[in-house]
Amino acid sequence: MTLVRTLVALVRAMRPRQWLKNGFVVAPAVFAGHAFDPPALLRVGAAAGLFCLASSAVYLVNDVMDREADRCDPVKRYRPIAAGELSVHVALVAAVLLASAAVALGTTLGRGVLTALGIYLGLNLTYSLGGKLVVVLEAMLLATGFVVRLAAGALAIDAEISHWLLICGFLLALLLAFGKRVPEVSHPTSRTPRYPAAFLTEAVTLLAGVTLVAYVLYTVAPDTQAKIHSRALLITAPVVLFGILRYLFLLTREGSQDPTAALLADRPLLVTVVVWTVLAGVIVAQAGGHP
Template identity: 40%
Template sequence: MSSFGHKVGRTAAALVVSMRPYQWSKNLVTFAPVLFVNRFTDPLAVAKVALAFADFCILSGGVYLLNDIRDLDADRMHPRKRERPIAAGRLSAATAAWAAVALLAVGLMAAWTLDRLFFAAAAGYAVLSLAYTAGLKDAVIVDLLVVSFGFVLRVVAGAVVIHVEASSWVLICTLFLALLLSLGKRRQEMLVLEADAGLHRRNLQEYSVQFLDYLMLLVTAGALMSYLLYALASGRHRYMGITIPFVLYGILRYLYLAFQKGEGGSPAELLFRDRGLLLSTALWVASAMVALVLER
């Protein structure tokens, strides 16, 4: 292969890495509506949600590229993020910018083609994510809420693409869980960067590990209470209580890893690296399917 071919291959590989495929697992929440409205055995509905999932992977890939361009200098001071292709110099900012624009354009055009309401949700996610990258990520508390509402918009998108209502219970549970994961990530950044945290991200100097610990415990209580009420007292499902043990274990396992092992920095990576979290998630999905099949 020619040197030009090698260069193209290296650039393509760097682009893929910068799109962070390991983070695309976050987009799996688009499947929540098709599960909870009991249409997970409907091939057409599942296919539409799968396309929605793929579209969000494209959109989030473009956002990640722009985020890495914006955080270029800060990432070079981070012990892990400095290995990212743009920060490490393996991918030029100009190439990343063009690729990001192309991905966002393709993602939005695909969303428009798939469904108009889905396009509205996808466009809302893109605007929110770009606003986060542009400056909201430096606003204390707001940064956590923006990331969390990004998850909520994914769930809404998964509902509208199959023309069903997004349950307020599912949205509330999603919001609390996303807040918990966002807080765990901020807490890990504080622990890793220590005194240099404020240099990496301006708003980190406004946080403290103790404050984040308090918020994590508060949000955990909200997440658990919301799910318990949804499963047992919402009147929407008769057998969803069988899923509660797996939700309890999963959340407690995450807290154990975050507080005792200092591993809350990347929930997406942690999900596939930790057998306990992966198993509890798989058992929760399986038990939810059983509960919903019993309701038919």
């Protein structure tokens, strides 16, 4: 039973719910016209799986380093390492094995994906070793990790990726990173950045608007329309607008600390993501382009 409890605690500490973030790896396939191409989806799916392994290793290391502070947090104290359900030794060994497996398997998808994995692990090591305590920088490190995911997806299928898509991905991730800090203002710990509430409100509001504008500019950019031979991508903009506003609504109403939990718990937001993915995939696939 002890082994079973340890394995259950380990899986919880790996945060499988957070693997949803690695869906960013799949996005380039959608915008490269491969949304319904099984071989391409298999490769980006494999790349996303490697990032799941790498991100779980990162979570384990981060929780080991934050365990003392987490014990003082009303929510984080229930994390397996902070709660004493998973030993530091087991967590670190598992982290090394997961990261090693991700890197070893990454060689099968090419040097580009392997490099992206290395950069991702390096960014998160920087974050865990102190970058997370530097206001603004910590959010930018997290957002850059999502850009690396996008790049990895493109590299996995040898597809060209638009600089607009990278910009939109970075801005959206930055919005979610700052939104995640909103609830922490009321119960800061020694391992969380200290943001004034007014700053977070302004940052989230600004980024919500800038993200939408960047996405609209991406859909109407001559380069984008030339590659997909269509202007239809613009019709996905209202879907993006609804998704952003819905997230802001949840943030204001509930102070949702975890964007992933908000997505899984809120049906309208989840449906919005699915609708956008299908709509964008169909538009690009029918046009036969790759913005």
